[in-house]
Amino acid sequence: MNDDHTKDRLDRTRELLMRALDDELTPEEQSELDLLLADDPVLCAERERLGRLKEVTADMKLRTPPEDLWDGYWNSAYSRMERGVGWILVSFSVIVVGGWATWQFVTELIADTEMPPLIKAGILAGSLGIVILLVSVLRQRLFVKKTDPYKDIVR
Amino acid sequence: MAEATLMMRARDGDAGAFGELVRRHMRRAYFACLGLVGSHDDALDLSQEAFTRALRASSRLDPERPFYPWLYGILRRLCLNHLRDGRSRREKLVEAGAWLQDEARDRASRSNPARTAERDELRLRVATAIQALPPIQREVLVLREFEGLRYREIAELLEVPEGTVMSRLYAARNGLAAALGDDL
Numbered sequence: 001m002n003d004d005h006t007k008d009r010l011d012r013t014r015e016l017l018m019r020a021l022d023d024e025l026t027p028e029e030q031s032e033l034d035l036l037l038a039d040d041p042v043l044c045a046e047r048e049r050l051g052r053l054k055e056v057t058a059d060m061k062l063r064t065p066p067e068d069l070w071d072g073y074w075n076s077a078y079s080r081m082e083r084g085v086g087w088i089l090v091s092f093s094v095i096v097v098g099g100w101a102t103w104q105f106v107t108e109l110i111a112d113t114e115m116p117p118l119i120k121a122g123i124l125a126g127s128l129g130i131v132i133l134l135v136s137v138l139r140q141r142l143f144v145k146k147t148d149p150y151k152d153i154v155r
Numbered sequence: 156m157a158e159a160t161l162m163m164r165a166r167d168g169d170a171g172a173f174g175e176l177v178r179r180h181m182r183r184a185y186f187a188c189l190g191l192v193g194s195h196d197d198a199l200d201l202s203q204e205a206f207t208r209a210l211r212a213s214s215r216l217d218p219e220r221p222f223y224p225w226l227y228g229i230l231r232r233l234c235l236n237h238l239r240d241g242r243s244r245r246e247k248l249v250e251a252g253a254w255l256q257d258e259a260r261d262r263a264s265r266s267n268p269a270r271t272a273e274r275d276e277l278r279l280r281v282a283t284a285i286q287a288l289p290p291i292q293r294e295v296l297v298l299r300e301f302e303g304l305r306y307r308e309i310a311e312l313l314e315v316p317e318g319t320v321m322s323r324l325y326a327a328r329n330g331l332a333a334a335l336g337d338d339l
Contacts, residue, residue: 014325018324053328057331059259063253070181078174081210
């Protein structure tokens with residue numbers, strides 16, 4: 001109970017400090033903070049320290065890029081999307097054509113009466129192995145992407 | 156044209172209307188990314204990527220709500236994932252703190268050139284210390300200090316209570332003050 005009370009008081013004090021630094025205090029909150037500061041030299045020192053920090057950061061701003069960057073901004077983003085669509089189509093084509101070619105290769109291989117059966121079996125086993133490996137890697141990557149418990153945690 | 160009208164048109168597939176939304180929000184989106192990832196190149200890439208994802212998802216646009224908070228959700232996720240995956244190109248830029256500009260230094264360079272080196276050093280230390288903060292603290296600090304948003308606006312953007320905004324901001328400032336130490 002006491003711990004909760006202390007934590008609540010600490011949180012409230014920090015909120016008031018932040019509001020004071022950022023000019024978001026109401027008159028009532030200002031009075032509340034003044035009371036807290038009156039009998040707490042440590043809090044006064046912290047307010048001064050954070051006040052100095054505020055003065056430093058108030059002088060800093062994000063660097064503005066060259067103005068001409070904005071002229072081509074949307075075109076560049078749109079091109080990026082077009083390229084994305086292009087890659088999807090190319091990937092689709094590779095999968096369809098590659099699948100068809102593989103099927104042709106396998107059926108012709110099976111129909112080939114001149115090739116020794118052992119070589120045929122070797123080629124088929126190798127091809128099947130490559131397909132299994134690719135599918136396995138792809139499935140694992142998709143699984144990790146969906147279930148990674150740390151995906152929203154930043155190092 | 157009103158934003159809601161543009162959003163309605165964009166939702167119906169009007170690329171021109173979406174382009175106008177981009178033009179209205181591109182600067183803010185870029186700076187939001189810059190504050191989070193600390194690199195011009197990454198900020199440009201990520202903000203543009205956010206707009207392309209927004210365009211792909213434009214059928215889900217709700218004209219009754221403002222566009223930017225929706226976009227910011229996409230931006231934020233992209234930036235945090237980018238930092239998490241360690242793909243950032245910011246390392247060498249952090250050393251130069253190039254993403255941050257010190258107005259006091261710029262003023263001093265005209266009236267007191269000797270002070271510019273001192274301010275350069277301070278800017279570098281501030282930039283490095285901000286980059287070292289956990290991203291959720293850095294985000295709140297950037298939104299408050301560099302974008303000048305009020306607590307209520309930050310809370311709405313991040314969809315968290317105002318109390319959370321203030322506690323993150325306190326943690327960020329405390330961390331920053333500790334990192335700067337004698338410079339304060």
